Amino acid sequence: MLNIVILAAGLGKRMQSDLPKVLHTLAGKPMLAQVIDSARQLSPDRIIVVVGHGAEAVKKAFADQADIEYALQQPQYGTGHAVQQALPLLVGGDNPEDTTIVLYGDVPLVQPATLKRLLDARAGGMAVLTETLQDPTGYGRIVRNASGQVQSIVEHKDATAEEHKICEVNTGILAAPTAKLKDWLARINNNNAQGEYYLTDTIGLSVQDNIPVNAAQPDASWETLGVNSRVQQAQLERAWQAEQAQRLLTQGVTLADPARFDLRGTLECGRDVFIDVGCVFEGDVKLGDGVRVGPHCVLRNVTLGAGSQVEAFSHLEQATAAENTKIGPYARLRPGTELAAHAHVGNFVELKKTRLGEGSKANHLSYLGDAEIGERVNIGAGTITCNYDGVNKFKTIIEDDVFVGSDTQLVAPVTVKKGATLGAGTTLTKDAPADQLTLSRNRQTTIENWTRPVKKQD
Numbered sequence: 001m002l003n004i005v006i007l008a009a010g011l012g013k014r015m016q017s018d019l020p021k022v023l024h025t026l027a028g029k030p031m032l033a034q035v036i037d038s039a040r041q042l043s044p045d046r047i048i049v050v051v052g053h054g055a056e057a058v059k060k061a062f063a064d065q066a067d068i069e070y071a072l073q074q075p076q077y078g079t080g081h082a083v084q085q086a087l088p089l090l091v092g093g094d095n096p097e098d099t100t101i102v103l104y105g106d107v108p109l110v111q112p113a114t115l116k117r118l119l120d121a122r123a124g125g126m127a128v129l130t131e132t133l134q135d136p137t138g139y140g141r142i143v144r145n146a147s148g149q150v151q152s153i154v155e156h157k158d159a160t161a162e163e164h165k166i167c168e169v170n171t172g173i174l175a176a177p178t179a180k181l182k183d184w185l186a187r188i189n190n191n192n193a194q195g196e197y198y199l200t201d202t203i204g205l206s207v208q209d210n211i212p213v214n215a216a217q218p219d220a221s222w223e224t225l226g227v228n229s230r231v232q233q234a235q236l237e238r239a240w241q242a243e244q245a246q247r248l249l250t251q252g253v254t255l256a257d258p259a260r261f262d263l264r265g266t267l268e269c270g271r272d273v274f275i276d277v278g279c280v281f282e283g284d285v286k287l288g289d290g291v292r293v294g295p296h297c298v299l300r301n302v303t304l305g306a307g308s309q310v311e312a313f314s315h316l317e318q319a320t321a322a323e324n325t326k327i328g329p330y331a332r333l334r335p336g337t338e339l340a341a342h343a344h345v346g347n348f349v350e351l352k353k354t355r356l357g358e359g360s361k362a363n364h365l366s367y368l369g370d371a372e373i374g375e376r377v378n379i380g381a382g383t384i385t386c387n388y389d390g391v392n393k394f395k396t397i398i399e400d401d402v403f404v405g406s407d408t409q410l411v412a413p414v415t416v417k418k419g420a421t422l423g424a425g426t427t428l429t430k431d432a433p434a435d436q437l438t439l440s441r442n443r444q445t446t447i448e449n450w451t452r453p454v455k456k457q458d
């Protein structure tokens with residue numbers, strides 16, 4: 001059985017924020033959510049978050065994840081004390097293989113592959129995740145004996161001058177046999193420089209009990225970087241984004257500038273995709289072969305078919321487009337937008353819960369909401385679906401081959417039948433018949449001999 005305990009009780013004073021530190025985001029997600037997502041990849045039997053500062057806010061942020069359990073640590077007497085608070089919630093222990101992993105809510109990017117390696121290293125003993133740093137200042141040091149066996153961890157503040165020279169440091173992350181961990185945590189004390197109960201003291205106790213301590217290392221050093229300030233948050237964000245950009249470049253995606261690219265979720269790309277500078281991808285985005293995304297676009301939960309092009313400054317959310325669509329510049333696709341193949345959505349056009357059929361075009365200045373639009377339809381500039389009466393939303397149906405003249409209002413519910421033409425400036429309140437010209441317009445008149453009023457000179 002596997003428990004994962006995530007420590008998240010700390011104050012995070014250096015963030016200078018009212019928001020608990022672990023709720024600050026990294027790659028668009030709260031740091032604690034990143035840790036929980038990685039933890040889930042190991043299919044643990046329990047995920048227990050130790051909360052303290054901002055406990056209620058933290059629990060509220062994860063209210064939709066009912067399986068997560070919480071242990072309250074109030075006040076905070078150190079990392080060992082924090083894990084002690086979670087002990088009553090741990091499962092397993094009868095089997096020596098039962099394991100408890102300790103993670104940190106402010107070390108957001110530790111990857112599942114690294115955690116799996118830590119679990120492998122734990123087999124038959126205990127495992128700590130360590131790293132060798134050029135400047136180990138501040139970290140707990142890994143003390144090994146002459147034959148290289150890990151003996152203990154000594155905190156920076158408790159270390160001797162000789163121990164300060166050790167460059168192998170404790171990342172904080174460890175995997176321990178569950179029953180033993182309970183036993184060791186009952187035996188630690190706070191006789192140290194910080195007057196805290198150190199989780200790291202369990203390493204020495206393990207060695208005393210003849211349980212070997214193995215060390216595993218992360219694949220990348222950014223995986224174990226902690227966030228204590230906004231500066232570190234920004235640095236880690238850049239490290240992660242650089243990593244995402246490298247991965248996409250390696251897969252064959254062109255990024256106009258890998259340093260001006262932000263992915264806050266997942267991005268799947270076909271072959272020969274081009275992404276210009278300053279784009280933000282959120283949620284789950286899929287781009288088909290040959291898709292081009294112009295500069296400064298936001299795509300959130302979007303799927304674009306092969307050959308589609310998004311021009312500069314477009315904002316797309318929960319939208320899907322088939323092949324060879326053209327979107328933007330300055331287009332806004334809101335949730336429920338569906339574009340069929342070869343559809344065009346131009347500048348200052350907003351779509352919401354609307355399907356635009358194959359080859360149909362809305363090229364300028366329109367709002368199309370709750371609408372079903374057929375194939376080969378032309379939507380003139382300034383067309384508005386009046387879908388909302390202040391209380392209810394109504395549908396507009398525009399059938400195939402319709403031509404909607406400029407500056408038309410479609411007062412829903414209303415249907416424009418196949419092949420109909422609507423004259424410019426029409427306010428359509430009743431269905432328009434197929435293949436006819438329908439318009440609502442005052443007749444144009446000219447007043448003869450009219451003169452413009454002239455300002456009197458005084």
Ligand code: UD1
Nearest residue numbers: 007008009010076077078079082104139140170171172198
């Ligand atoms: C800890 C390790 C140190 C390691 C370093 C890596 C101990 C004693 N030391 O030191 O060996 O090199 O991490 O960054 O474990 N927390 C609680 N409750 C507490 C104290 C801490 O939940 O009572 C949480 C904090 O919110 C934080 C994490 O535990 O997420 C680490 O705490 P921190 O005080 O930063 O530990 P360090 O002194 O840096």
Ligand code: CA
Nearest residue numbers: 172226227228
């Ligand atoms: Ca720390």
